[in-house]
Amino acid sequence: MFVNIDKKTVRLWAPRVALLGACLAAYFIAARLGWVPANPLAWLLEIGDRVKEELPKYGILAPVVYALFYALQIIVAPIPGAPLSYTAGFLFGPVTASIFSMLGIVLGSAVAFWLARRLGWPLLEKITPSSWLERWRNLSAVNSSILWFLLMLAPTADVFYFIAGLTTLSFRRFMLLVVLGRTPGIILSSVIGANVETFGVQWIFILIGAMLLVSLAGNWLRQRVERRALLAAQTTELDER
Template sequence: MLHRISSKDHLVALLRAGGSTGALLCIAVQFVQVVIAVIPGEITSFAAGYVFGAWRGFLYSAIGVTLGSAFNFWFARVVGRPALERLIGRDTLAKIDRSLASAKSKSAMFLLFLLPGLPKDILCYAAGFSGMSILEFVVLSGLARAPALLASVLIGAGVSRGDYRSVIAVALLVLLAIGGYYWYQRSNVGASAPEEREQTRDRQGVL
């Protein structure tokens, strides 16, 4: 079953064969891919768009991803940190902890969920140890994950219609957004380095 979900062609065939229960099946697939982090979310979102179109595909995907994220958050609080370390690995969880340590506000945590590169499913587990309520987490993570989710669904919908111009346009927008963020980060690091060195010299002078 997991092999079928992890394969784009198999997943498209599975969703199409679902008939009247296709919507529930799509929601279930998205839920499973969040809870079982080894299943790539890009494939499931693409398949949802391919089979159901842009808006229905996004709606079903958003419901499944939100439910899965809430489950991970709740599961982390129920089983506790030692059990979670055995499940996903102490080093992996520690890496996410370091990222969350810099998220001193909800807006910073929103950015962590918005940006590519971090494993969002495991990030949901780690967020379970934060001081947020589950409702705050669901709203924050849902809004932050929506742009990337919509982009994957739109690409799938475009491919199903043979509208490759839209596919290319969405892909370029995603790449520009990613590139713009990393350029901004590098610029900020470069600009702050001289100031930090000056502050260090000032402290040394005082000492």
């Protein structure tokens, strides 16, 4: 059975895919002309190796600062933190990266949940574009632990931590869902980051394509959850009448 992706999803993702394709094409042309490194992975790894050589000087402080930064990007700029996990895997190794990435997620999601529960929708209206907020508004009516676990399992935007604070989920239950849902993805991205030196450029592009497909699947899942929430809200409203 094929996944039915609606026109709204196509309109949302088509410009992003087109932009990514244009950027890749521009890079290949620039590389052929000698304007940029022909092997971007080797260039980035060279920079990363220099950073890794400096990290031992800072001891435990380096991963602690990373965890705090991870938490801060959830609270201040609610965007996906997957690139941070890949970078941490490369710099700290898979185990340390996984542990401190999860510490950052737990801290950031806890603060986001608490702020949303205290300040409500006005907070989200200040930190989230209105066009996005309208698409996600129905999620505040979703109180199912299973559905929120699935949302945490998918690579969804960090703003969902705030939206969860507007549901009736308890703080403890939500934090448990965060840990259970986010841990597999964090471990996977940390392992990939730690082993990126063994990958060729072609594998990097394959991974980028895979991440796009997973993001599309996560967006499809979110829309299914939204529609279910909207249907439940309409049913409740009719029952009250």
